[in-house]
Amino acid sequence: MTLCRRLLINTIIHECHDSIYSGHLSADRKLVKVKNCAWWPSWRKETIEYCHTCDRCQKANRSTGKKFRLMIHIQEPKSPWEVIQMDWVTELPPSGDKSYNTCLVIVDRYRKTPIFLPCHKDDTAMDTALVLWSRVISHTVILKNIIIDRDTKFTSALWTNLHRLFGTKLSFSTEYHPQTDVLAERMIQNLEDMIRRFCAYGLEFKDSDGFAHDWCTLIPALELEYKTSVHSSTGQTPAMLEKGCNERLPVDTPWKDLIDINPTASSFKIILDKVKYHAKKIQVELSGELENKHPTLPVSLIKPYQPADKELFPLRNPAPLTVPPVEQDEDKKIKKFIKERRLRGKNQREYLVRYRNPVHEYEWPAESKIPDSDKLLRRFRHERRPQAWICL
Structure with a gap:
């Protein structure tokens, strides 16, 4: 030490x-x-x-909360790469030379080892099977069980018959119940958070226009980081359980x-x-523009900083x-100034205005209560100004 x-x-x-x-x-x-x-x-x-x-973590981390549900028991594997879980991270911006827009997440349930594979959203069942063969099956053994959702690629006849030949069991999760595939779902959340932190809030990975869509270059480093981080269920890092030592x-x-x-x-x-x-x-x-807003705040969207x-x-x-910046409501935006009057005994003016929304069509607000009205007021006073005529 x-x-x-x-x-x-x-x-x-x-x-x-x-x-x-x-x-x-x-x-x-x-x-x-x-x-x-x-x-x-x-x-x-x-x-x-x-x-x-951390500024990035507080902005990019998702809000999590405990939900009560029935416990779904999945039989734990007895050896590495015996049972895996698979799912996709979709709706990613195109990245890399091949414009990848999806990432396939594969997790070993025994050692919690992840594999992140960039792919395309329109990949067929054959494309997914080739990726699984080249990155998982060829380096390990024949899989015993695969826990997946009911995606069309997984429910196709090609995918089902292919794994039937290898003796691999396909366990499909219940429809609209992602709790069955919670390990892969949690892994996807961690991957999305890491990509969001470096692409959306990481200035060192942005170009001159302020955009950072090249998330494919981050995948190897993010996969290495997860392998060298202690998992809560095992108390060890996936790299330690796989090789007996952590990566340098x-x-x-x-x-x-x-x-x-x-x-x-x-x-x-x-x-x-x-x-x-x-x-x-x-x-x-608070600026003066917030005074015209409703005092109710969305408490569910607030978290301490x-x-x-x-x-x-x-x-x-x-x-x-x-x-x-706070924009004025569309129904309270002024369309036109019509008349002007001065209050007796007060150095204050009121204007008859017409709003864009027909519900609040006409009203006499005070000049101090009209936000962002300089341009319209100048035009209104210019039109009311008497014109000078030159007689020839």
């Missing part, structure tokens, strides 16, 4: 969580990687805080400025002193919190 200096803490956590080889996965998995690299006081607390305050990643390279732990070091007490930093709370001021501590993690540059 090695003792880490304060200057390298951010670099180590950044490589374990934010790099392409880390995939922005959960804090539990990152604790294992940080623990294998170095140690410092309060390393667990700072790693968890770093993961929970860039974060595993020795750091030059690390110090070997010495129990008699005189400065050990100074290193153990904890410095507490309080994150600054940012309060966003945890800002990162700039002093604790100086290498992070989170996106600034901004208020999205």
Whole structure:
């Protein structure tokens, strides 16, 4: 075990969580990687805080919730690649030289080892069978059971007869019940989240126009990251269960400025002193356009945002919190100004306006209550201005 200096803490956590080889996965998995690299006081607390305050993770992660349902028991395999689960990630943007728009996800139920294969949405049953043969069957053994959904490729006569010759059993999930294929579904969610973090919110993978659709180049690194991450059901990484050791990643390279732990070091007490930093709370001021909106908020779409501590993690540059522009409702947009009047005893004007929606066709609002009316008011006052006539 090695003792880490304060200057390298951010670099180590950044490589374990934010790099392409880390995939922005959960804090539990990152604790294992940080623990294998170095140690410092309060390393667990700072790693968890770093993961929970990640800007990309908070924006890209899906909202999950527990649902009550009956337990579906699937017989667990007794050897690797005996039972697999398959499913597709569809509706992906075209990527690669062959314009792949779908990703086939294959999971080994014994070691939780994933295989991500880019393919096309219109692939036939024969194309899928060839991919399965080249990447799974040719490197392992004949499969005993395949858990799949009721896709037309899987229910075709070619696919059924082909696996009948090999002695492979096809277990189809109940229609509209994805709980049967929950391992593949969860793997698909993780893959979609990792692609979304690097393609939608990762500026290093975007082109000059702000688009990043080349997700095929990320698949090998994302597959390697999942194989080297601890699975909750096994307590080990799929690579450890498959090869007896984890794959070597860039974060595993020795750091030059690390110090070997010495129990008699005189400065050990100074290193153990904890410095507490309080994150600054940012309060966003609402603009005047929000005053005309209904005060009800969609509570189901709100989730807490945890800002990162700039002093604790100086290498992070989170996106600034901004208020999205609020457009005026279509039914309250002004179509035309008709008349103008001044209130008695008050330095205030009211205008007879006509709205686009016939339900609120005419109204006398005050000038201060009319948003975005400068252009229409200038046109209205220009039309009412007396014209100068020149007589020749």
